[in-house]
Amino acid sequence: MLQELKxxxxxxxxxxxxxxxxxxxxxxxxxxxxxxxxxxxTVTICLPLFIAGDAGERNFxxxxxxxxxxxxxxRCSQVTTEKLSGKPRxxxxxxxxxxxxxxxxxxxxxxxxxxxxxxxDLVAEDIAGKVDAILRKG
Amino acid sequence: MEKKIxxxxxxxIGKAYGEIGRQAVYELIEDLRPGIVTTTCLARLMIDDPxxxxxxxxxxxxxxxxxxxDCARxxxxxxxxxxxxxLRVIEVFKENRDLKAQGILKLGxxxxxxVHILARKLNEEIAGLxxxxx
Amino acid sequence: MSDDFLEVTYDKFVFRVKTGYFFHPEExxxxxxxxxxxxxxxxxxxxxxxxxxxxELPETGKExxxxxYAGTMETIKTTVDLFCPVSGRIExxxxxLIDNPQPINSDPYGEGWLFKVAxxxxxxxKKNLMDAQTYFPKMEAKIKEEIAKK
Numbered sequence: 001m002l003q004e005l006k007x008x009x010x011x012x013x014x015x016x017x018x019x020x021x022x023x024x025x026x027x028x029x030x031x032x033x034x035x036x037x038x039x040x041x042t043v044t045i046c047l048p049l050f051i052a053g054d055a056g057e058r059n060f061x062x063x064x065x066x067x068x069x070x071x072x073x074x075r076c077s078q079v080t081t082e083k084l085s086g087k088p089r090x091x092x093x094x095x096x097x098x099x100x101x102x103x104x105x106x107x108x109x110x111x112x113x114x115x116x117x118x119x120x121d122l123v124a125e126d127i128a129g130k131v132d133a134i135l136r137k138g
Numbered sequence: 139m140e141k142k143i144x145x146x147x148x149x150x151i152g153k154a155y156g157e158i159g160r161q162a163v164y165e166l167i168e169d170l171r172p173g174i175v176t177t178t179c180l181a182r183l184m185i186d187d188p189x190x191x192x193x194x195x196x197x198x199x200x201x202x203x204x205x206x207x208d209c210a211r212x213x214x215x216x217x218x219x220x221x222x223x224x225l226r227v228i229e230v231f232k233e234n235r236d237l238k239a240q241g242i243l244k245l246g247x248x249x250x251x252x253v254h255i256l257a258r259k260l261n262e263e264i265a266g267l268x269x270x271x272x
Numbered sequence: 273m274s275d276d277f278l279e280v281t282y283d284k285f286v287f288r289v290k291t292g293y294f295f296h297p298e299e300x301x302x303x304x305x306x307x308x309x310x311x312x313x314x315x316x317x318x319x320x321x322x323x324x325x326x327x328e329l330p331e332t333g334k335e336x337x338x339x340x341y342a343g344t345m346e347t348i349k350t351t352v353d354l355f356c357p358v359s360g361r362i363e364x365x366x367x368x369l370i371d372n373p374q375p376i377n378s379d380p381y382g383e384g385w386l387f388k389v390a391x392x393x394x395x396x397x398k399k400n401l402m403d404a405q406t407y408f409p410k411m412e413a414k415i416k417e418e419i420a421k422k
Contacts, residue, residue: 031151
């Protein structure tokens, strides 16, 4: 017996890019959305697990709306999501968002400090706003 | 181009192991083996980024996976490249049972100790690989 | 969908309950296997605790009471006690799991079995366990509690 309980949820897919601090930012911002801003409305999709073929990650991304969060304009998360499950509802590019809003890119990809909180908050709020837009429209 | 050792963490975002692996790689790149160890974004391999593919094809590769799902190793091997070493953070935790990470991204004191232990272990693997390389 | 399992999906997780098994409130299961009862932990429990790293199992030959302590499982997040769903004597333990407990996560109802008991009174002890259909809604209630904790 299979019962599917449709919860209104949005999948957040960060790129986790290791080479740029914007990649580190995607992790912190996404976790903020998942843990604090929209904990009951969002689910994280682990991109490496998604790519490796995990059924849970892939099925969720096929069934529910997603937001990809890329560090840079290579848009690895967006391109991969489109290839493996379908077009995300929104595609955030952190480097472009920071530039648009005049926020400095954090200096270190290894650690983000209190000083970088403005950047984390900006990205997290942007994602949260998009989650709300998805859930309002249905 | 000078040979590098490419160390790629899974950077899994669901568990502390992903962040521990990622931080250990940064410790190698910035503190223990600057100029010798490098990394690349795992996802760049999936979008067929030519520079990322050339980097792993031309150099030895070590993957650092958080857990037994082995995402980094699998993702690299999907490109046709066989990794030279594959480590799992969970195995390091088994040897250091008392060091429990505090959170998924904010690891806390014990989580950071695990990072240092893992970085040193990776450093030994790199030493082994460098002895073999011409 | 499978005849072997009752399933429910929450977010990206499919929670499974093996039909034909019997379930204890402390999230272990029992399945008759010839003269023995095979014991393991539920899919719900392994998902909640995360990747198993350490495992302690009871010794073979040990007499154990129903609801009695039967070892521990440890992950990077937590340590949980294991309980035995039936009274009897431990006849066999799945010793391979001690160095590699990963099958408990990947196959909790199959390769993740923990130990086998020569039960004193299987018919009697079974009455205190839940069949899959009875356990399933209780599992769902626990899932909702876990989600609400977030």
